[in-house]
Amino acid sequence: MTTEKGSEFSCPLPLSDYPEIVMAHGGGGALTQRLFEEIFQPAFSNPFLNARHDGAVVELSGNRLAFTTDSYVVRPHTFPGGDIGRLAVSGTVNDLLMCGAQPMFISLGLIIEEGFPVASLRTVIDSIRAEAKDANVSVITGDTKVVDKGKGDGIFINTSGIGVLDANTDIAPQRVRPGDAVILSGDIGRHGVAVMAAREMLDLGESIESDVASLGGPVRALFEGSISIHCLRDPTRGGLATALVEIADSAGVEISIDETAIPVSERVRGVCEILGLDPLYVANEGRFVAFVPEPQADEAIDILRRDPLSATACIIGTVKESEPGIVTCTTSIGGTRVIDMLSGEQLPRIC
Amino acid sequence: MKFVDEYRNERDARRLADAIERLVTHSWTVMEICGGQTHAIVKFGIDQLLPPQINLVHGPGCPVCVTPIGMIDKAIAIALKPDVILASFGDMARVPGSESNLLTAKAHGADLRIVYSPLEALEIARKNPSKEVVFFAVGFETTAPATAMAVHQARREGLINFSMLVSHVLVPAAVEAILSSPSNRVQGFLAAGHVCTVTGYRDYHTIADKYGVPIVVTGFEPTDILQGLFMCARQLEEGRAEVENQYIRAVREEGNTAAQDLLREVFTTVNRQWRGIGDIPGSGWGLSAAYRPFDAEDRFGAAEEPPESDNECISGRVLQGNAKPSECPAFGQRCKPEHPLGAPMVSSEGACAAYYRHRSRTATASRSTE
Numbered sequence: 001m002t003t004e005k006g007s008e009f010s011c012p013l014p015l016s017d018y019p020e021i022v023m024a025h026g027g028g029g030a031l032t033q034r035l036f037e038e039i040f041q042p043a044f045s046n047p048f049l050n051a052r053h054d055g056a057v058v059e060l061s062g063n064r065l066a067f068t069t070d071s072y073v074v075r076p077h078t079f080p081g082g083d084i085g086r087l088a089v090s091g092t093v094n095d096l097l098m099c100g101a102q103p104m105f106i107s108l109g110l111i112i113e114e115g116f117p118v119a120s121l122r123t124v125i126d127s128i129r130a131e132a133k134d135a136n137v138s139v140i141t142g143d144t145k146v147v148d149k150g151k152g153d154g155i156f157i158n159t160s161g162i163g164v165l166d167a168n169t170d171i172a173p174q175r176v177r178p179g180d181a182v183i184l185s186g187d188i189g190r191h192g193v194a195v196m197a198a199r200e201m202l203d204l205g206e207s208i209e210s211d212v213a214s215l216g217g218p219v220r221a222l223f224e225g226s227i228s229i230h231c232l233r234d235p236t237r238g239g240l241a242t243a244l245v246e247i248a249d250s251a252g253v254e255i256s257i258d259e260t261a262i263p264v265s266e267r268v269r270g271v272c273e274i275l276g277l278d279p280l281y282v283a284n285e286g287r288f289v290a291f292v293p294e295p296q297a298d299e300a301i302d303i304l305r306r307d308p309l310s311a312t313a314c315i316i317g318t319v320k321e322s323e324p325g326i327v328t329c330t331t332s333i334g335g336t337r338v339i340d341m342l343s344g345e346q347l348p349r350i351c
Numbered sequence: 352m353k354f355v356d357e358y359r360n361e362r363d364a365r366r367l368a369d370a371i372e373r374l375v376t377h378s379w380t381v382m383e384i385c386g387g388q389t390h391a392i393v394k395f396g397i398d399q400l401l402p403p404q405i406n407l408v409h410g411p412g413c414p415v416c417v418t419p420i421g422m423i424d425k426a427i428a429i430a431l432k433p434d435v436i437l438a439s440f441g442d443m444a445r446v447p448g449s450e451s452n453l454l455t456a457k458a459h460g461a462d463l464r465i466v467y468s469p470l471e472a473l474e475i476a477r478k479n480p481s482k483e484v485v486f487f488a489v490g491f492e493t494t495a496p497a498t499a500m501a502v503h504q505a506r507r508e509g510l511i512n513f514s515m516l517v518s519h520v521l522v523p524a525a526v527e528a529i530l531s532s533p534s535n536r537v538q539g540f541l542a543a544g545h546v547c548t549v550t551g552y553r554d555y556h557t558i559a560d561k562y563g564v565p566i567v568v569t570g571f572e573p574t575d576i577l578q579g580l581f582m583c584a585r586q587l588e589e590g591r592a593e594v595e596n597q598y599i600r601a602v603r604e605e606g607n608t609a610a611q612d613l614l615r616e617v618f619t620t621v622n623r624q625w626r627g628i629g630d631i632p633g634s635g636w637g638l639s640a641a642y643r644p645f646d647a648e649d650r651f652g653a654a655e656e657p658p659e660s661d662n663e664c665i666s667g668r669v670l671q672g673n674a675k676p677s678e679c680p681a682f683g684q685r686c687k688p689e690h691p692l693g694a695p696m697v698s699s700e701g702a703c704a705a706y707y708r709h710r711s712r713t714a715t716a717s718r719s720t721e
Binding site: 016019020021022023024030034266269270273275306331332333334335336337338339340 | 352355356359360361364365393394395396397398400448454455457458459467472574687688689707708709710
């Protein structure tokens with residue numbers, strides 16, 4: 001029985017160099033992708049999973065639903081601009097929004113370490129309640145487990161979410177077309193830098209706040225403005241670069257971006273410059289990329305700029321067909337380079 | 352951003368590239384020594400602005416790349432000992448030793464701490480008096496003063512639970528090794544600006560004279576590198592072989608004399624093995640007699656160094672400027688950053704990683720073999 005089960009779940013392409021899990025397997029970059037391709041996908045292969053969207057879109061009794069799940073292990077639990085509770089709601093809500101769904105319900109799974117102060121738990125739960133209220137979702141089921149002291153890191157949270165889609169909404173990487181404009185909803189790199197600064201207790205003078213936010217406002221505004229959205233993606237772990245590479249790969253298109261068009265705040269740039277980080281790979285928790293037909297791009301920008309969460313939205317590039325699966329970038333001095341997925345990880349446990 | 356944007360703008364970059372184009376009448380092969388410069392070249396597409404007569408080859412200036420396999424094995428062995436915390440720069444953690452790397456050791460329970468500065472390792476030692484804290488000290492002359500400062504403070508504080516596994520290497524010895532090789536094809540050098548902020552560039556005059564090569568101390572921003580190339584090409588065209596300083600906003604001829612005093616106190620020159628290149632006499636620093644009690648190799652016993660066996664990796668040829676990363680048959684196929692066959696595919700300063708990360712794999716092969 002054991003043998004049969006073992007062979008059923010066997011991995012056709014062994015992870016040659018890492019017989020054990022290393023931190024980068026959870027970094028959202030190339031190693032995470034390999035885990036998916038070599039272990040998860042072979043085991044569970046189905047059209048929903050294989051679409052590799054932020055969530056799965058399914059049809060049940062004539063209703064279209066989006067379903068997603070995410071775990072939150074950020075350290076420290078509180079950082080400038082947010083905390084693990086707020087993140088656990090907005091991250092899952094945003095994944096549903098990126099499928100084109102209206103988020104409705106979320107579950108709340110807590111893994112708490114023995115000795116975690118109840119007062120801290122209350123703070124986390126308060127934060128979850130406030131964010132769920134803002135995002136207009138209800139927490140409708142949950143679970144609590146406690147692990148021995150030293151076997152956890154205070155608190156880990158898992159949330160799953162369900163949202164509903166209109167019959168005619170079709171938002172997926174596969175819908176991206178040559179000629180689409182690539183729109184970014186705001187400046188990048190805040191979340192990763194804010195968490196790292198809090199964790200390493202870097203004194204940056206005036207602190208950089210995470211961009212963590214539920215993105216229902218700006219996304220709904222695009223729908224209500226009748227923008228024909230082809231694809232949405234929130235550039236979380238692995239940053240903007242990884243999000244774009246995933247979409248170029250799934251859609252079989254070239255995405256060409258202009259480095260100088262990508263907004264990065266002076267403070268984030270400064271920290272990244274000193275620490276040798278590339279803002280393109282730093283996590284965001286309150287930004288999204290939208291692929292829309294070029295003729296509607298300016299109108300989409302106008303709509304987005306009316307919402308404070310996307311007040312600095314801008315066009316950062318365009319979709320081409322010349323080099324399928326590749327993201328290219330025009331550099332500040334007029335050269336070009338290829339943007340690839342991150343192989344290791346720049347910053348562990350940022351979400 | 353101030354002090355950054357002015358060195359990364361298209362107008363000045365084009366102006367310098369045009370000046371180089373107007374200047375050159377011959378083909379010249381120029382090596383940038385430092386991996387930081389290699390990455391800037393590939394990341395910003397600096398080489399794409401240059402006329403075809405300028406052939407850039409990439410040097411050995413990536414400390415992670417040249418750290419020998421035996422040193423990494425030693426670091427892993429030490430990290431796996433009970434009650435040891437090994438502190439390392441992040442890049443070193445992924446470099447393969449003979450069998451595994453430090454990340455794998457961490458997955459096996461080693462207490463590995465990634466630090467930005469050796470002084471952080473010192474702080475870890477202060478906070479964990481019951482643990483042995485070992486700093487894996489790699490790098491060129493640029494990082495050596497921070498290493499020296501850490502062990503100097505440890506000695507002053509009597510911090511007996513702190514030690515260092517030292518694998519520091521020196522640029523001038525490597526430059527001489529490349530120039531004296533019969534297969535050398537490098538005609539001019541961009542010297543690493545940040546190394547020279549510490550050492551100055553007096554040592555380079557003898558090298559320029561002895562081998563008849565121009566050496567231009569160069570910074571790391573796109574317009575620095577283009578200006579350094581212009582100065583180097585101008586010397587080559589005029590038949591001069593001198594040491595010039597492009598990076599005047601950071602480098603003085605005498606360097607940082609306070610840092611040099613500390614380096615002389617803490618370190619002594621030793622022979623060092625360079626991964627992919629071999630033994631280079633007088634090419635490294637080890638702890639001086641006064642600081643030997645802080646030598647982790649002594650404290651934990653030195654493991655037998657295994658023979659260099661870098662499988663099919665051609666890093667030695669890449670690091671000496673005799674091959675470009677994309678000329679390696681394993682490049683982008685069997686050798687990728689997530690499963691590197693050699694160190695240049697690992698480090699953020701490694702030439703192979705730079706090519707892999709910033710260049711289309713197919714396009715690179717055709718461009719670089721032109």
